[in-house]
Amino acid sequence: MNTTYKLxxxxxxSTIWPQTWQWTGRTHGxxxxxxxxxxxxxxxxxxGIENIAKEGASMAEQIRPALLQQMxxxxxxxxxxxxxxxxxxM
Structure with a gap:
């Protein structure tokens, strides 16, 4: 695959997927x-899940270079x- 196609x-x-919550009604206002x-x-x-979010942010930044390399x-x-x-x- 060429880079333009991947991008x-x-x-x-990245623009469509985050909007799926609107389609399912799970907005949790x-x-x-x-x-x-x-x-x-x-x-x-x-x-209530601040620590999970902070850990996820750290993991995401650590994984980003591998993601760029794989893509x-x-x-x-x-x-x-x-x-x-x-x-x-459950």
């Missing part, structure tokens, strides 16, 4: 949401990651 796919997925911003990620989380890319746009405990299926 187009990544852009499409009752929760107090916060965002942690790193150099390359925006980590969204609600109250054979120089750079990618900022990625949104959402942590919640409200949609767990």
């Amino acid at each position: 187009a796919c990544l852009f499409f997925i 009752e929760l107090d949401w916060t965002t942690i911003e790193t150099d390359h990620f925006r980590i969204h989380h609600h109250q 054979d890319l120089e750079d990618i746009p900022v990625i949104d990651i959402i942590f919640t405990t409200e949609d767990e299926i």
Whole structure:
């Protein structure tokens, strides 16, 4: 695959995928949401799971170089990651 195709796919997925919560009705307006911003990620989380979000942000930054290498890319746009405990299926 060429780099342009990979970037187009990544852009499409990164712009459409975060909007799926609107289609499913799982917006959880009752929760107090916060965002942690790193150099390359925006980590969204609600109250009560701040430590999980901080650990996830650290892991995401550590994994990013491997992701770039696997995709054979120089750079990618900022990625949104959402942590919640409200949609767990037991």
